[in-house]
Amino acid sequence: MPDATFPDIVPRTMSRHGVVPARGHAILGHEEALISHFPPEPDRPFVVHWTRSDRDAHAVLDDLVAHLAAAGARSVEWWFRGDSTPPGLEDLLIARGARQVEDQVGLARTVDAGLPTIADGVRVTLVEDRAALDAVVDIGVEVFGDPDTGDREHFFDEVNDELDRGVGAWVVGWLDREPVGRAHVGFEWGVAPLVGAAVLPRARR
Known part of the structure; x- marks a missing residue:
């Protein structure tokens, strides 16, 4: 299968992140991805928050690019999480011009009866x-x-x-x-x- 292309969509950034989009974001329905766009302005990038699929990465990328283009996307930010699938999708995006701009790390602690110290004032x-x-x-x-x-x-x-x-x-x-x-x-x-x-x-x- 040929590589997916971005004829009219610029893959501006890629980030290892993935959360539920903030309130007010328009959600674009897709079975294999969570996609949002807010506000609905032409120059605002669409955001792919996560992907989950058992299909070939090339096929998933082709379908998502077509889905984004049909929705009027001019640019896209693509976020990845540790459980994002299919394997290889991240490498395909990099090959097509995306660049990773940040690598976010989540920290966790046990919540007990103690409260954190708050600075004076x-x-x-x-x-x-x-x-x-x-x-x-x-x-x-x-x-x-x-x-x-x-x-x-x-x-x-x-x-x-x-x-x-x-x-x-x-x-x-x-x-x-x-x-x-x-x-x-x-x-x-x-x-x-x-x-x-x-x-x-x-x-x-």
Whole structure:
């Protein structure tokens, strides 16, 4: 089978990462991959979060490229995890011009009765009001270049729903009464993944 090609799609970056896309992302249905695009702007890359397939890597890449092209993709970021399949797909992407830009590592610790030490002058609070939610969004915009959500009230409802159901929470870190950091924690299958963590550059050490 000939190598898959990218006639109109630029494989901009490749990262060893893989998470559920953030809220608001448009999900493109595909049986062998999780693909998102947000915001729906032509120059924003589409993101392949993971692939899972027993088929030949060339065939999977051909199908995904066609799927992305049909959706209007001009560029794509492709993320890999330790359980991504099929084998060889990563090498095919590199051969077609993708470059690996980062290699992320996950750290884990046992959660017990002890609490971590928090630096003097810093406090951490749950997001339970609009001021804290605005801080979550604004910090994401400044640190990650996240698009500003157009409906913060709906986002606030989602945050409160997570808290009410006990499945997750956003927290904000404050330094001298200024919101300077944020993170999200989930609660599932006995694991509490911490994602979306960000600290404003001026508050880092």
